[in-house]
Amino acid sequence: MVGITSYGGYIPRLRLNRGAIYGANAWMAPGLIGSAGGEKSMANWDEDSLTMAVEAARDCISGFDKTRIDATYLSSLNMPFQDRQNSGILAAALNLKEDIETADFTGSSRAGLSAVIAGINAVKTGDYRNALVAAGDRRITKMAYSHELWAGDGAASLLIGTENVIAEFKGAYTITDDFIDHFRGQGEKFDYNWEERWIKDEGIGKLVPKAIQGILKKTGVDGKEISRFIMPCVFGRVPSEIAAGFGIPSDKVSDNMHKVCGDTGSAHPIVMLALALEKASPGDKLLVVNFGQGAVAMLFEVTDKIKNLRLRHGISGCLADKKAELNYIKFLSHRGMLQQDWMMRAEGNYKTALTTLYRSRKMILGMVGGKCTKCSTAQFPKSEMCVNPECGEIGTQEDCEFSDQPGTIKTYTSDLLTYTLDPPAHYGMITFENEGRGMFDFTDYEAGKIKVGLPVKMVFRIRNFDKPRGFIQYYWKAKPVILKEEV
Amino acid sequence: MADGIKDKVAILGMGCSRFGERWDCGPEQLMVEAFQECIADAGIDKSEIQAAWFGQCYDEIGTGKGALGLPFALRLPYIPVTRVENFCATGTEAFRGAVYAVASGACDIALAQGVEKLKDTGYGGLPAMDSVNSGSLVGQVMPNISAPGSFAQLASAYRAKHNISYEDLKRAIAMVSVKSHANGAKNPKAHLRKPVTLEQVMASPIIADPLGLFDCCGVSDGSACAIVTTPEIAKSLGKTDLVTVKAIQLAVSNGQEQGYKDWDGSYFATTRHAAKRAYQEAGIKNPRKEISMFEVHDCFSITEFVTYEDLYISPEGGATKDVMDGFFNADGKIPCQIDGGLKCFGHPIGASGLRMLYEMYLQLLGKAGNRQLSNPRIGLTHNLGGFPFSNVNAISIVGRYE
Known part of the structure; x- marks a missing residue:
């Protein structure tokens, strides 16, 4: 049996109230009111498609043996690099083994499910025991356009395998058709979109049913047997209308999540599937469909094993951990849409020596430290000589992962002098459960709520943008864990 | 030997x-x-x-x-x-x-x-860290710190260790600046020559919490x-x-503070090592009794504050009392920063260690004009570079040749 063995999700903590977008733009685009309800998820300044995919993948593979993952596929409509394999950075951040197949899937909102199909096919060959699929999208849109309201940021991840399958893969059916509802040419920052009525009637309305018909026929399943119909679509009523044509009642149609986070691009079918899996029962038949240069439909059947999978933090965990943002200017600033005067300290040179990065890639991208085999001292970074003054042995350290170590704030400050895109900068010393420690930037903090002793979780984030060269530096930061009683 | x-x-x-x-x-x-x-x-x-x-x-x-x-x-x-x-x-x-x-x-x-x-x-403060040699690993993993932000960390750890309230520590370090301004006002070569009140220091805009503008030394x-x-x-x-020179000692961090479990973030491990060696070299047994005056590296008020203890002049946890008692004032038991310190004399980095010695030298020869202390014998300078979690610590002791 081949299918999904685990899932994970990530929605950034910041949620921009759509009223803030509407309020700022109503003077020129009063029609926005139709989509201005609810809130959209908003990546922090140091998050992008990749960092969100990393978080979703960490959630997905938590508790699994990473060495048994033989392929890793990443999907996004906004990859940080055009030429530097983004799935390779994902694998490095997760500290996956070296002999692993990686590939990027992009260029269509269908790319997320294409990556899932590729993962399933890889496992089906028998050459790959498990395939990790992650999809993340930090959506970029022009200001004052419906897409700005519709789009949200987020990520999701699936683990595909043959053991302890929680949702069996029953089949996939794809229609490929160069229907151009939107496009983004080489070097362009924004999509160009055609008329919505045409997209609804001639595109989604014809291609999606064709794919559904194909999958039902291929698998011999009747529409009435479908327990959950998962179809991302910014036009809220369309999925129910299409589902009805196959005898699927509207209470089995998943919400498009417009109210809580918005459409997360190529990640969205997986985001919605991950959310559905949180609530799925054995025997459920999940139909996932997605429109884009044609349409794709996939059918999964939930197994008994779903009861054994430890609950993930998941999409609903992320949705619950939120901070309302009312400042539209801050949203635009985080997307690089504004020209502010950040003063001279912002003029810095952030060139990355690729030799140095490569030598220290495990430390920088994977947060791998060392543990002395002589005295058992865990230390970050891994070094030639043990940091324990009573030990000091040379060459005794083996790799020791720090990324999942629970941490605690030992020292901190809130710094208004140093240049950051989200002042004031917070940083300080983190001590880890394994007694290792280090100085780290903080992220996703609540200003004024930082204190010594606060628990933190390490997260993979953007450290700096090297704008003249188009490079992005990634590193690990400490994210305060919001305690229940503080919410 | x-x-x-x-x-x-x-x-x-x-x-x-x-x-x-x-x-x-x-x-x-x-x-x-x-x-x-x-x-x-x-x-x-x-x-x-x-x-x-x-x-x-x-x-x-x-x-x-x-x-x-x-x-x-x-x-x-x-x-x-x-x-x-x-x-x-x-x-x-x-x-x-x-x-x-x-x-x-x-x-x-x-x-x-x-x-x-x-x-x-072209801007206030020290040149930004971003110009760190791009080939160094430090440039890829160092947190986004400024000088005040790195030293402000001391306050968070000191409060936690000694169970002092935010307000009490803020007031004590403000007193450190008030004292240095009073001294700097008398020094014709000092950068900042205006006395300030406790209220002014406490109300100054925050640079890196809890350090306000008047907790930071002059950039000169x-x-x-x-x-x-x-x-x-x-x-x-x-x-x-x-x-004559009685002692010069350096202690330099080796990564232990930021990499090993012992250090609690509230003090300078290097200062303690360098001070012990310097006292031994100079033959000083009880610094609180034998030191006549001293200049410490008060890049920030909190740095001076914890250094009182690290130099074994104030007992551990006792800096607040000494500060509030005026122990380090010009008319106190051991005047500190009698020339205004980095705070008011100013801090042109490469010159600062020699500037501290200059004041000790003038005082020992009785040439310090209206700031002259009565009959000082031994002066100590404490010159620190880097960050609390990794730094270079230099202590010199000079005195009369007797």
Whole structure:
């Protein structure tokens, strides 16, 4: 049996109230009111498609043996690099083994499910025991356009395998058709979109049913047997209308999540599937469909094993951990849409020596430290000589992962002098459960709520943008864990 | 077995420029200003200087890399000149080079001079860390810190360790600045010469919590220098009242504070190591009794505050009481920053260690004008560079040659 063995999700903590977008733009685009309800998820300044995919993948593979993952596929409509394999950075951040197949899937909102199909096919060959699929999208849109309201940021991840399958893969059916509802040419920052009525009637309305018909026929399943119909679509009523044509009642149609986070691009079918899996029962038949240069439909059947999978933090965990943002200017600033005067300290040179990065890639991208085999001292970074003054042995350290170590704030400050895109900068010393420690930037903090002793979780984030060269530096930061009683 | 530096080297002369925003001066003018005073004080001819150590921290400003800046400015006659750089402890490092050269017998008379021309950056504070050599690993993993932000960390850990409220510690460190402003107001060479009230300091805008603007030292241009020789040569040149070096010690972090479990973030491990060794070298058994005055590296009020304890002058956890009692005031038991300190005299990085020694030297010779203390015997300077979690710590002790 081949299918999904685990899932994970990530929605950034910041949620921009759509009223803030509407309020700022109503003077020129009063029609926005139709989509201005609810809130959209908003990546922090140091998050992008990749960092969100990393978080979703960490959630997905938590508790699994990473060495048994033989392929890793990443999907996004906004990859940080055009030429530097983004799935390779994902694998490095997760500290996956070296002999692993990686590939990027992009260029269509269908790319997320294409990556899932590729993962399933890889496992089906028998050459790959498990395939990790992650999809993340930090959506970029022009200001004052419906897409700005519709789009949200987020990520999701699936683990595909043959053991302890929680949702069996029953089949996939794809229609490929160069229907151009939107496009983004080489070097362009924004999509160009055609008329919505045409997209609804001639595109989604014809291609999606064709794919559904194909999958039902291929698998011999009747529409009435479908327990959950998962179809991302910014036009809220369309999925129910299409589902009805196959005898699927509207209470089995998943919400498009417009109210809580918005459409997360190529990640969205997986985001919605991950959310559905949180609530799925054995025997459920999940139909996932997605429109884009044609349409794709996939059918999964939930197994008994779903009861054994430890609950993930998941999409609903992320949705619950939120901070309302009312400042539209801050949203635009985080997307690089504004020209502010950040003063001279912002003029810095952030060139990355690729030799140095490569030598220290495990430390920088994977947060791998060392543990002395002589005295058992865990230390970050891994070094030639043990940091324990009573030990000091040379060459005794083996790799020791720090990324999942629970941490605690030992020292901190809130710094208004140093240049950051989200002042004031917070940083300080983190001590880890394994007694290792280090100085780290903080992220996703609540200003004024930082204190010594606060628990933190390490997260993979953007450290700096090297704008003249188009490079992005990634590193690990400490994210305060919001305690229940503080919410 | 080495017996240390005590009384092997005497200070023949010292000089110090006015510190401040010296918009009309480059490093060359600042160095000449300090050197003219120094060479006149030493009473020798420039040609008698046999070697020089040149302290300048930042390459991005001032005279750039290499030692050329000093001999170009002073037209030194083809003698050996070495540029040293050791963060904000650069000035003491230059002094140490010259002192060790004389003590070794390699030369009779040596010059140590430090300079920094900070006000060519275009903004307040020190040059930003982003210009760290892009090849270094530090440039890829260092948190996005500023100098005040790195030292502000001390306050968070000190509060947690000693269970002091935010307000009480804020008030105690504000008193540190009030005292330094009172002293700096009397110093004609100081950058900041206005007394301030406790209320003003407490209300100053936050730079890096809990440090406000008045918890931060002046960012200044300036130069300071010393000419050193042996006590014997100094006497042969007609000097009667001699100030000699009693100790110079450095302690440098090795990654233990930020990498090993012991350090709690509230103190300087390096200061404690360097202080113990310096007291031993100088033969000091009870610093709280034997030190007459001292200059500490008060880049930020919290730095000075914890250093009282790290130098074993205040008992651990006892700095608040000493500060509130006025123990370190000009009329207190052991005056600290009698010249205004980094806080008010200013902090041109490469010059600061030598500026501290300059004040101790003036005080020991009774030449400190309206700030003169009565009959000081032993002065200590504490010159620190880097960050609380990894730093270079330099302590010098000078005193009367008795």
